[in-house]
Amino acid sequence: MSTSEVFVLGGHQTDFARNVAREGGELVDLVSDGVRGALAATRIDAGEVQSAHVGNFMAELTCYQGHLGAFFLEADPAFRGLPTARHEAACASGSIALLSAAAEIEAGRYDLVCVLGVEMERNIPGDEASAHLGVAAWHARECQGVKYPWPKLFSDLGDVYEERYGLRREHLARIAEKNFSNARSNPLAQTRAWRFGEGAFDEDDDQNPVIEGRIRRQDCSQVTDGAAAVFLASERFTDGWARRNGLRLEEVPRILGWGHHTAPMLFSEKMEESKGGAYVFPHVRRTIEDAFARAGLGGVEEIDAIETHDCFTTTEYMAIDHFGITPPGESWRAIEEGVTERDGRIPVNPGGGLMGIGHPVGATGVRMLLDAWKQTTDAAGETQVAGARRVATLNIGGSGTTSVSFVVGPRGS
Numbered sequence: 513m514s515t516s517e518v519f520v521l522g523g524h525q526t527d528f529a530r531n532v533a534r535e536g537g538e539l540v541d542l543v544s545d546g547v548r549g550a551l552a553a554t555r556i557d558a559g560e561v562q563s564a565h566v567g568n569f570m571a572e573l574t575c576y577q578g579h580l581g582a583f584f585l586e587a588d589p590a591f592r593g594l595p596t597a598r599h600e601a602a603c604a605s606g607s608i609a610l611l612s613a614a615a616e617i618e619a620g621r622y623d624l625v626c627v628l629g630v631e632m633e634r635n636i637p638g639d640e641a642s643a644h645l646g647v648a649a650w651h652a653r654e655c656q657g658v659k660y661p662w663p664k665l666f667s668d669l670g671d672v673y674e675e676r677y678g679l680r681r682e683h684l685a686r687i688a689e690k691n692f693s694n695a696r697s698n699p700l701a702q703t704r705a706w707r708f709g710e711g712a713f714d715e716d717d718d719q720n721p722v723i724e725g726r727i728r729r730q731d732c733s734q735v736t737d738g739a740a741a742v743f744l745a746s747e748r749f750t751d752g753w754a755r756r757n758g759l760r761l762e763e764v765p766r767i768l769g770w771g772h773h774t775a776p777m778l779f780s781e782k783m784e785e786s787k788g789g790a791y792v793f794p795h796v797r798r799t800i801e802d803a804f805a806r807a808g809l810g811g812v813e814e815i816d817a818i819e820t821h822d823c824f825t826t827t828e829y830m831a832i833d834h835f836g837i838t839p840p841g842e843s844w845r846a847i848e849e850g851v852t853e854r855d856g857r858i859p860v861n862p863g864g865g866l867m868g869i870g871h872p873v874g875a876t877g878v879r880m881l882l883d884a885w886k887q888t889t890d891a892a893g894e895t896q897v898a899g900a901r902r903v904a905t906l907n908i909g910g911s912g913t914t915s916v917s918f919v920v921g922p923r924g925s
Contacts, residue, residue, distance in 0.1 A: 518614045518767045519750040520885045520920060521556070523742035523878075524549030528702040528870035532737045533635035539575045540583050542630050546739030546875075547587035550626065554743050555757060558590035561743075562622035565613045566598045567606035567629040568874035573644040575632055584628065602648035603823065604909030605629065606740070606877030607772075607916035613744050614767055623749035629875030630739040641735050645873070648910045650777045660724050663732065665779050665911045666824040667725025672783055672792055673829065677841030681726075684825040685713040686847050688730045691822060691861050694854055695868025697894035702734050702870030731825040736870035740879035762923050765888045768902070769807025769919040771799035779911040790840040793912045797834045800906065803917035807902070812836040815858060815919070816900040817887050819880040821908040822865040831906055832860065854897065862887070863895040877907040877916060884920040 526545050532538070543566075551558055566580045581596030599609040606629030613625040633641050639659070646661035655661040673679040692708065695701035711719040713730050720728045745753065747761070754761050775782050775795040782793065791797040804811065812818075812835045820835070822828035832843035837851060837858055846852050852860035863869055863883055866876060884903035886892040892900075902921035908914065 516618050516620065517747050518617045519745045519747065520765045520767065520881065521743040521745055521750065521753060522550075522554045522885055522889070523740065523882045524553045525700050525740045525879055525882055526738050527700050528736050528738040528872065529704065530737050531634045532632055539571060539577055539630070539632045540586050542632060542737065542739040543580070543583045543628060544587040546628050546630060546741040547584065547626065550741035550743060551588070556624070556743060556753070558588035560624055561591065561594065561626050563613070563616055563625045564591070564594055564596045565609040565625065565627045566596065567609035567627070567878060568598060568631060569600055569602055569605045569648070570644050570873065571632070573647070574636055574641065580630070584626075601914045602909030603821065603871070603873050604877055604907045604914040604916050605874040606879070607905075607907040607918070608877070608914070610742075610744070610877060610881060610918070611770065611772060611916065614770070617744055617746050620746075623746040625744050626741060627744060627878055628739060628741040629872070629878035631872035631874040632737050633735045633872060634737045638735055649779075654778055654780070658724070662823065663724035663727040666826045667727045668779060669792070669830060669911075670726045670826040673826070673841070676792070679829075680844065681715060683844045683847045684731060684829060687822070687825040687828050688867060689713050690853060691828075691865040691867040692730070694862055694895065695864025698863045698869060699893070701864045701868050702736055703864065703868050727824055727826070733823045733866035733871040736872040738870055738872035738875050738879075740875045740882050742878055742882050742885065765885050765920050765922050767918055768921055769803040769805065769809070771802030771806070771917040772915070773799045773802075774914050775912060777910065777913055782912060791834055792830060793834060793915075796830070796906070796908070796912055796915045799915040799917045800835055800904070803904065803919050807919040809902075809919065812858060812904075815902050815904045817859045817862055817897040817903045818906070819883050819903065820860055820865070820906040821876070822861060822867050823871060823908070827908065828860065828865065835904070835906070854895070859897050862897050863892065877905070880905040880907055881918055881920065884918065888921045
């Protein structure tokens, strides 16, 4: 089926090191900062925007606030009357908002759509935030009595890898070291100023205490306040926008391919379904394969960099073999050979990922797409992967329940 192309015009990410409540701000301030920053960065006038989508997971729980599409209108008076919608799919909320916006452009409804992902999490105690995050699991059926549901479930993922293929602690530790190191050169990363002492990535209960199971402190992504916004556009709008900004249409990145699948809610049911198969999360593998197929790619060797979900080190470990960088169960080979380092053959999370950059849940999928745009336009600064032309993303909600992948790049890349 032929559809219209969807172009990515750029956008804006707030500083993920911010604590908005300590600044005296609230959720609407993050919304406005993200949207206004994107308008300025792309040189788009607010009156040109025809639709808007907001990705957010838990504002009702952390901020006692729903109906976030209406907050979009607070960013600029020109947005009065603008059609908006809010989307939720746990940590994949931002990517679902992106898919919905892209569909509007493909259908010819609108020519310019803004997508905002936003989350405010640092205004409440960490234990409370963790409990709220846990509602993306099947709250009544799994992790009962577990203080930290997501470290527990993604520790279980590591247990499955260990049982089926073998898993060594040193490989998970290298994922963490890489991502925190990459974040040091990212001016918007939450952990850019963090420094780690000796033993910080080892099995050292003082420097790197256990959170749940095999998951230790440095295996985890961050509790973060943040927003990210991007503009998606039709070819008709992009052609004029490119000319007024001194660009050729062929230079503007677009969504070359996408994939989206949903698996059963329970982690145990997913594992039962994947028994005997090559991949621990076969639906995640299909999501990536769909994105590659729609982009006309033969495989991961045609990708220059990857922005993947690393809510925990075990998640990135899973993504390595599910992207096809190694055969199933052999992600350790890519880690040992340096394939996923920023200067490696297929860099993974060159800007620091969720661990280093931060993980404002509803914003993560949008931030990934924005960073993919930056890489393919040589606008990633010190985190730039040399010569990047095609970048893939993988955004996951729940225990691998919702998965979304995009491939971004200019035409003919």
